Amino acid sequence: MICALASSVCFGAASVLQAMAARAAEPGTGGGVDVALMWRALRQWRYLAGLGADGLGFVLQIVALRTLPIYVVGAALAASLAVTAVIASRVLNVRLRRVEWWAVAVVCAGLAMLALASGKEGHRDGSEALRWALLGISFGVLLLGVVAGRLPERSRALVLGLGAGFGFGVVEIAVRLIDGIDFTDPVWYALLVGGGAAFMLLTSALQRGSVTTATAGAVLGETIGPAIVGVAWLGDRTREGLNWLAILGFAVAVAGSLTLARFGEAPAPEPAREPVSPS
Numbered sequence: 719m720i721c722a723l724a725s726s727v728c729f730g731a732a733s734v735l736q737a738m739a740a741r742a743a744e745p746g747t748g749g750g751v752d753v754a755l756m757w758r759a760l761r762q763w764r765y766l767a768g769l770g771a772d773g774l775g776f777v778l779q780i781v782a783l784r785t786l787p788i789y790v791v792g793a794a795l796a797a798s799l800a801v802t803a804v805i806a807s808r809v810l811n812v813r814l815r816r817v818e819w820w821a822v823a824v825v826c827a828g829l830a831m832l833a834l835a836s837g838k839e840g841h842r843d844g845s846e847a848l849r850w851a852l853l854g855i856s857f858g859v860l861l862l863g864v865v866a867g868r869l870p871e872r873s874r875a876l877v878l879g880l881g882a883g884f885g886f887g888v889v890e891i892a893v894r895l896i897d898g899i900d901f902t903d904p905v906w907y908a909l910l911v912g913g914g915a916a917f918m919l920l921t922s923a924l925q926r927g928s929v930t931t932a933t934a935g936a937v938l939g940e941t942i943g944p945a946i947v948g949v950a951w952l953g954d955r956t957r958e959g960l961n962w963l964a965i966l967g968f969a970v971a972v973a974g975s976l977t978l979a980r981f982g983e984a985p986a987p988e989p990a991r992e993p994v995s996p997s
Contacts, residue, residue, distance in 0.1 A: 719782075719786065719790065719794075719833050719836075721778045721779075721781045721782040721785070721786075722778070722779070722782035722786060722790060722791045722794035722795070723794055723797075723829070724775075724778050725775045725776075725778035725779040725782060725791075725794065725795065725798075726775075726794050726795055726796075726797045726798040726800075726801055727775075727798070727801050728771045728772065728774050728775030728778065729771070729772065729775045729795065729798040729801070730798040730799070730800070730801025730802040730804075730805060731768075731771050731801065731802075731805060732768040732769070732771035732772045732775065733768070733798070733802045733981070733983070733984045734768075734802060734805045734806055734809055734810065734984045735764045735765065735767050735768035735771065736764070736765050736768035736769075736984070737806075737810070737983070737984030737985075738764050738809070738810070738984075775798075779791065779795065779890075779893075780893050782794070783839075783890060783893045783894055784839070784893070784894070785838075785839060786836065786839055787836055787837065787838075787839050787945075787948055787949075787954035787955070787956075788839075788890055788891065788894065788944045788945055788947065788948030788952070788954060789832070789836075789941075789944075789945035789948055789949065789954060789964070789968055790832050790833075790836045791890065792887075792890060792940060792941040792944050792945055793828065793829060793832055793941060793967070793968050793971040793972060793975075794829060794832075794971075795940070795941075796825075796937045796940070796941055796971065796972055796975035797825045797826075797829055797971060797974075797975060799825075799933070799937075799975050799978040799979065799981045799982065800821070800822045800825040800826070800974070800975065800978055802978075802981040802984055803818060803821075803822060803978050803981045804822060806981060806984050806985060810984065810985070812985050817977065818977065818978060821974045821975075821977035821978050822974070822978070823974075824970055824971075824973065824974035824977075825970075825971050825974035825975055825978070827967075827970060827974075828966075828967045828968065828969070828970030828971025828972070828973075828974060829967070829971050830967070831963050831964070831966060831967025831970065831971075832964060832967040832968060832971065834957075834960070834963060834967075835956045835957055835960035835961075835963035835964035835967060836956060836957070836964060837954075837955045837956050837957050838955070839894070839948075839952075839953075839954060842951065842952045842953040843895070843897070844894075844895045844951055844952060845951070848895070848947075848951055849895060849903065849904050849905050849908070850904050852888050852891060852892055852895075852904070852905060852908035852912070853904040853905075853907055853908040853911070855884065855888055855908070855912070856885065856888050856907075856908045856911040856912035856915060857911060858884075859881050859882075859884050859885040859888070859911075859912060859915040859916065859919065860911070860915045862877065862880075862881040862884070862919075863878065863881055863915065863918065863919045863922070865877075866878045866881060866919075867922070871927060874923075874927050875923045875927025875928045875931040875932040875935070876927075876931050876932070876934070876935045877935070878919045878920070878922055878923035878927065878932060878935070879919075879920065879923045879931065879932035879933060879934065879935025879936040879939070880935040880936070880938065880939045881915075881916075881919045881935075881939070882915075882916045882917075882919040882920035882923060882932075882935070882936045882939065882940075883916075883935060883936040883937065883938060883939015883940040883941075883943075884912075884916070884939045884940075884943065885912045885913065885914075885915045885916025885917075885919065885939075886912075886913070886916045886936065886939070886940040887912075887939060887940045887941075887943045887944040888908055888909070888912030888913075888916075889909055889912050889913045889916070890940065890944045891944050891947050891948075891952075892905045892906075892908050892909040892912065893909070894948070894952060896909070920932065920936055923935070923936075924982070924983050929979075929980055929982050929983045929985075930979045930980040930982070931979075932982060933979040933980070933981075933982025933983070934976050934979040934982075936982065937972065937975050937976055937979065938972075938976075941968075941972050942972075945968065
């Protein structure tokens with residue numbers, strides 16, 4: 719559980735560091751994909767530190783997924799939004815509404831319930847059909863991105879976000895199924911294709927639509943599906959008699975994270991009010 723929580727802290731901190739670096743860089747063309755802006759951001763220590771935090775978070779996520787049920791890790795990763803919100807309120811001077819402070823508390827309460835109720839990870843290897851299904855889903859995420867790009871603007875961000883969540887969910891399940899280096903195993907390709915597709919779809923969703931909508935879709939996609947797979951096919955269980963507490967904790971943590979969905983991309987600091995000079 720410590721690794722899962724530490725992973726969410728790394729991802730949440732990385733979002734703020736990268737946002738600070740991107741805003742400190744000279745403005746680019748304003749296009750959705752600006753390679754020059756990315757290069758200028760990469761030359762800043764904050765952006766590099768954010769990438770380092772992302773890398774450390776991913777390693778911790780792998781460790782957590784190998785020792786905890788998927789539903790616990792998924793909820794903890796969604797909680798990175800709470801970390802981003804708290805850090806942004808201090809570092810970027812972003813004002814959190816009262817409901818958002820309550821949402822941070824709700825996320826913490828949900829994770830505490832999960833920690834009390836979760837059992838050990840399942841030890842089923844997963845069938846060959848599940849491995850090939852993951853590969854098919856990863857390519858399906860790419861296809862979904864193509865289709866979503868043609869949707870009206872109001873629904874585009876949600877569908878792209880959901881697709882990104884499905885891709886990240888493939889990564890979570892694939893990490894559990896990988897057992898040594900074997901490039902004949904379709905899970906390895908599902909991991910690469912699903913992770914790459916998820917990153918592209920989420921980037922597109924954040925650039926071309928509502929951050930809140932896209933992030934909400936991603937949270938739903940990467941938590942619910944993998945949790946079901948973990949319980950139904952991989953043997954994830956709760957402690958004896960605490961199924962209800964695990965379900966409640968999962969629902970509470972995800973609901974709190976959805977309330978904080980606007981922090982899926984660290985928000986810009988609120989502009990300071992100019993003093994009114996006496997006339």
